[in-house]
Amino acid sequence: MTSLRSVRVIVAIVAVLAGVSACGDGSGGLPDPEFLLRGATAAAGSVTSAHVEMTTSDAIPGLAARALSADVRARKGSEPGASVGTVDVGGMRFDFAEQDERLFSKSSDGKYVPAQQLSGGGALPKPSTLLDPDRGLAAMLANLSNVRTEAREEFDGVQAFRVTGDVPRADAAVWLPSIQGDARLAIWFATAGRHLPVGTRLTVAGSSGEPASIDFALSNLNKKVRVPSVA
Numbered sequence: 001m002t003s004l005r006s007v008r009v010i011v012a013i014v015a016v017l018a019g020v021s022a023c024g025d026g027s028g029g030l031p032d033p034e035f036l037l038r039g040a041t042a043a044a045g046s047v048t049s050a051h052v053e054m055t056t057s058d059a060i061p062g063l064a065a066r067a068l069s070a071d072v073r074a075r076k077g078s079e080p081g082a083s084v085g086t087v088d089v090g091g092m093r094f095d096f097a098e099q100d101e102r103l104f105s106k107s108s109d110g111k112y113v114p115a116q117q118l119s120g121g122g123a124l125p126k127p128s129t130l131l132d133p134d135r136g137l138a139a140m141l142a143n144l145s146n147v148r149t150e151a152r153e154e155f156d157g158v159q160a161f162r163v164t165g166d167v168p169r170a171d172a173a174v175w176l177p178s179i180q181g182d183a184r185l186a187i188w189f190a191t192a193g194r195h196l197p198v199g200t201r202l203t204v205a206g207s208s209g210e211p212a213s214i215d216f217a218l219s220n221l222n223k224k225v226r227v228p229s230v231a
Contacts, residue, residue: 030149030150030151030152030161031149031161032149033147033148033149033163033165034147036149036161036163036189036195037141037142037144037147037163037165039194039195040141040187040189040194040195040196040197041138041141041142043194043195043196043197044133044136044137044138044141044196044197045133045138047074047131047196047218047221047222048073048074048076048131048222049071049072049073049074049131049220049221049222049223049224049225050071050072050131050218050219050220050221050222050223051069051070051071051072051218051219051220051223052068052069052070052071052072052083052085052127052130052216052217052218053068053069053215053216053217053219054067054068054069054125054127054214054215054216054217055067055068055214055215056212056213056214056215057206057212057213057215058206058207058208058210058212058213059206059207059208059212060176060204060206060207060212060214061176061178061205061206061207062176062177062178062179063125063175063176063214064089064090064124065087065088065089065124065125066088066089066090066091067087067088067093068085068086068087068088068125068127069085069086069087070083070084070085070086070087070096070098070127071083071084071085071220071225071226071227072127072128072130072131072225073128073131073225073227074128074131074132074133074136075128075131075132075133080099080100080101080128081098081101081126081127081128081129081131081132082097082098082099082128082225082227083097083098083126083127083128083225083227084096084097084098084225084226084227084228085127087124089124094106096115096124097112097227097228097230098126098127098128098227099227099230101126102114103115103124103126104230112228112230125175129174129175130175130216132174135171135174136174137197137200137216139171139174140167140171140172140185140200141187141197143167143168143171144165144166144167144185145165145166145168146165146166147163147164147165148163148164148165149161149162149163150162150163150164150186152191153188155188155198155199155217156198156199156217156219158188158190158198159190159191159192160188160189160190160191160198160199161188161189161191161195162186162187162188163186163187163188163189164184164185164186164187165184165185165187166182166183166184166185167182167183167184167185167202168182169181169182169183172202172204175202175214176204179204180205181205183202183203183204184202184203185200185201185202185203186200186201186203187199187200188200196218196221197218198217198218198219199215199216199217199218200215200216201213201214201215201216202214202216
């Protein structure tokens with residue numbers, strides 16, 4: 001038979017647990033965004049490699065690529081980041097490699113040659129900057145303002161929390177050097193484990209003047225990436 005003292009102890013434990021849950025709840029039953037960002041900023045800074053998929057909803061001033069798919073290796077100490085993949089520019093896709101902070105396109109004979117800036121379409125982004133601990137996704141997360149947790153939903157087959165915040169122009173300029181103002185970033189954090197970012201959406205002004213989005217999806221975190229030699 002349960003004693004009155006035992007009942008009081010159980011009630012007290014439930015009350016404490018309820019209080020702990022409330023401390024982590026800053027958005028109508030969803031996790032506090034600052035809690036997610038603290039853990040995810042540290043986690044993003046520790047990502048050494050990933051497969052990155054980028055797509056845009058519209059043409060964006062200063063960004064030549066409309067879609068990009070790449071295996072990316074982050075910068076490590078004095079060793080620069082690198083990547084290999086395909087990119088869509090003006091409806092045409094071609095293979096590229098990134099080494100020593102330079103981009104190379106694959107020619108018809110299978111050799112890599114320096115990729116020149118594309119006329120009228122801006123420049124190609126360097127995928128490794130997304131994983132750079134000082135100026136990539138980790139920096140964007142650390143510098144977000146006006147953050148909130150908006151929803152728990154599925155993102156690319158993964159259960160995730162969606163957090164949004166304002167990105168300072170300097171951070172957005174890593175991908176969009178010509179950007180004139182701040183941007184809005186939505187980040188999806190995996191609900192399980194270390195809450196690693198599994199996707200992001202950067203919203204900026206498109207060529208039409210209407211809002212346009214740049215979607216990034218990250219997968220195959222910390223798996224080995226082989227980048228072909230361009231020599």
